[in-house]
Amino acid sequence: MSDSYILEVKNLQTYFFTEAGIVKAVDDISFNVERGSTVGLVGETGSGKSVTAYSILRIVPRPGKIVNGKVFFNGEELLSKTEEEMRKYRGKKIGMIFQDPNSSLNPLFSIEEQLTDTIVAHERISKQEARNKIIEMLAKVGIPEPSTRIKWYPHQFSIGMKQRIAIARALLLNPELLFADEPTTNLDVTIQAQVLDLLRTLKNEMKMSMVLITHDMGIIAEMTNNVVVLYAGKVFEVADTKTIFKKPLNPYTEALLATVPRLDIKKKLEPIPGNVPNLIELPSGCRFHPRCKYATQICKEQEPPLEEVEPGHFVACHHWRELE
Amino acid sequence: MTAKKENATKNGTSYVKQQTEKRGASQWAVAWRRFKRNKSGLIGLFMILTVFFVGIFHNQIARYPARPNPDAFKPLYENEAGEPPSLKHLFGTTTLGTDVFSDVVHGTVYTLYVAILATFIIVLLSVSIGVISGYLGGKVDDILMRITEAFLVFPTLPLILVFARIFQLTLKETTWSLPFIGVKVPIGLTTVILIISIFGWASDARAIRGEVLKIKEAEFIQAAKALGSDSVNIMIHHIVPNVLSIVIILASLTMASTILTEAAVSFLGFGDPNSVTWGYLLNESYNDLSITWWAEVFPGLAVFWTVLGFNLLGDGLSDALNPRLRE
Numbered sequence: 001m002s003d004s005y006i007l008e009v010k011n012l013q014t015y016f017f018t019e020a021g022i023v024k025a026v027d028d029i030s031f032n033v034e035r036g037s038t039v040g041l042v043g044e045t046g047s048g049k050s051v052t053a054y055s056i057l058r059i060v061p062r063p064g065k066i067v068n069g070k071v072f073f074n075g076e077e078l079l080s081k082t083e084e085e086m087r088k089y090r091g092k093k094i095g096m097i098f099q100d101p102n103s104s105l106n107p108l109f110s111i112e113e114q115l116t117d118t119i120v121a122h123e124r125i126s127k128q129e130a131r132n133k134i135i136e137m138l139a140k141v142g143i144p145e146p147s148t149r150i151k152w153y154p155h156q157f158s159i160g161m162k163q164r165i166a167i168a169r170a171l172l173l174n175p176e177l178l179f180a181d182e183p184t185t186n187l188d189v190t191i192q193a194q195v196l197d198l199l200r201t202l203k204n205e206m207k208m209s210m211v212l213i214t215h216d217m218g219i220i221a222e223m224t225n226n227v228v229v230l231y232a233g234k235v236f237e238v239a240d241t242k243t244i245f246k247k248p249l250n251p252y253t254e255a256l257l258a259t260v261p262r263l264d265i266k267k268k269l270e271p272i273p274g275n276v277p278n279l280i281e282l283p284s285g286c287r288f289h290p291r292c293k294y295a296t297q298i299c300k301e302q303e304p305p306l307e308e309v310e311p312g313h314f315v316a317c318h319h320w321r322e323l324e
Numbered sequence: 325m326t327a328k329k330e331n332a333t334k335n336g337t338s339y340v341k342q343q344t345e346k347r348g349a350s351q352w353a354v355a356w357r358r359f360k361r362n363k364s365g366l367i368g369l370f371m372i373l374t375v376f377f378v379g380i381f382h383n384q385i386a387r388y389p390a391r392p393n394p395d396a397f398k399p400l401y402e403n404e405a406g407e408p409p410s411l412k413h414l415f416g417t418t419t420l421g422t423d424v425f426s427d428v429v430h431g432t433v434y435t436l437y438v439a440i441l442a443t444f445i446i447v448l449l450s451v452s453i454g455v456i457s458g459y460l461g462g463k464v465d466d467i468l469m470r471i472t473e474a475f476l477v478f479p480t481l482p483l484i485l486v487f488a489r490i491f492q493l494t495l496k497e498t499t500w501s502l503p504f505i506g507v508k509v510p511i512g513l514t515t516v517i518l519i520i521s522i523f524g525w526a527s528d529a530r531a532i533r534g535e536v537l538k539i540k541e542a543e544f545i546q547a548a549k550a551l552g553s554d555s556v557n558i559m560i561h562h563i564v565p566n567v568l569s570i571v572i573i574l575a576s577l578t579m580a581s582t583i584l585t586e587a588a589v590s591f592l593g594f595g596d597p598n599s600v601t602w603g604y605l606l607n608e609s610y611n612d613l614s615i616t617w618w619a620e621v622f623p624g625l626a627v628f629w630t631v632l633g634f635n636l637l638g639d640g641l642s643d644a645l646n647p648r649l650r651e
Binding site for chain 1: 541542544546550554561565566
């Protein structure tokens, strides 16, 4: 429980017990977040990125259940806390931003009412104080005329503004850690850049750590210090961002990077063939082998362990030496 | 050319105006505009307003006072019992010697009392059970829904009759003065209302639960959870306001059904003998149907008018508040 980590996730397993069978959405995921850094969780749809975040906050929707693992936040184990103790962490010490601000803000309430809701869940302060706090925060995230707009309803804002409000709501109580679950996926490219910029500025200003969930390698390059590559609920590679881009040692990471257009190398874009596997009936051995161009017999039979190939660089692949 | 241009600008401005109007309108204003376009809904609203009007001014509208005031039987002393409808007695008179029009008008008050109190209790029960069951899910949901289903499979009318009779037998007083306001409430009728409510919430609770199941998947619920709101706060602040439209629709339809149930109970002779409701009037004159049909038809029409009104209103509200249902 080293002090330099704000968040340590160890062997986290979250399964969904559906009628069709057990969906192993998060299957033995471990990673750490250094204080003040940004960690990117990257992977395709269905790789368990969001469920990992939900599991850490313990808000996994039914029929999902955390079946195993430990989560240390500032050295305190979260999964063994009572629901009421846990509630005090949500929003207060750990904030979260969601993908779609159109649906993450309640359409029936004004901005003031919604943000006050978050404050009163944790603090007993007067209405006036709460309003001042909200106005200050709205100004910080770049909402013009916050003292009049505070009375507005979500539908009166553009989508970019809505996401700024969602950010303001997540940061209202100065959390130490922020989860951003694909915060820019639904935004125009120009607004994406603005929102990412805002997130980075606020993160430094408020001395937060951040876990950024995305499938966009461009955002990863831009925003993160470390990257965790997830595939079908498993960690495939962990490294600092530079290493991931310069020297990926997992075929899946390599394949992900090959889907991003690059200006420095003249190369055709290569899509990854096939889809993320059915999480109820996973392929035998390495779960990526049906889509992997390096796959051999051993990949079908044995699941590769997560090996530390150099300090801070972990890879789960039988053939990482060949990629080196 | 210029005329065309002018026309275009005119259209342009009116379009912009329309748009700003639309944007500025609150959710309720939008719903009202949709409601206004619905003819049957408006007719329903009008019918209900007439009922409320008659209920509020019943003492001014009726020619004779309400029973048990002996003046209610004045036609009997004037030798006008069992008369067919005339200008003096619009709906005729009963063989007992009361004016049917006055009876029906005074009955309106009871009907509104039944509709409002029973619906209030049913909405309270069904919203709390539906929201708790739908939102919490799991074991709580299982238990609450099994109870709800148990209430749904009961043959409710016979049970209501049994309980109504049992409670009527144990009652000693007929009215009870409300503290502070001093309004007298008929105890027998109130008991009937309570029994109707206890057997009437189940289907509404199920419908509300279904709506909650939809709402709780919304991301803003997950967001509220992620930012530290507790379940109670989420249910009150996020779930209930979002199911309000369906609650309003259900309330209107529940008013119709509770009126109908109370009329049935009273018609079968299990109602409060001290409250002259429309159902009671139907029961009273039933044996003289071949002589004084008017004593039967007009209270029946009153029930018909009110129930139809609430149903039309409910359908209109449903179209206005839940437009997606229509498509």
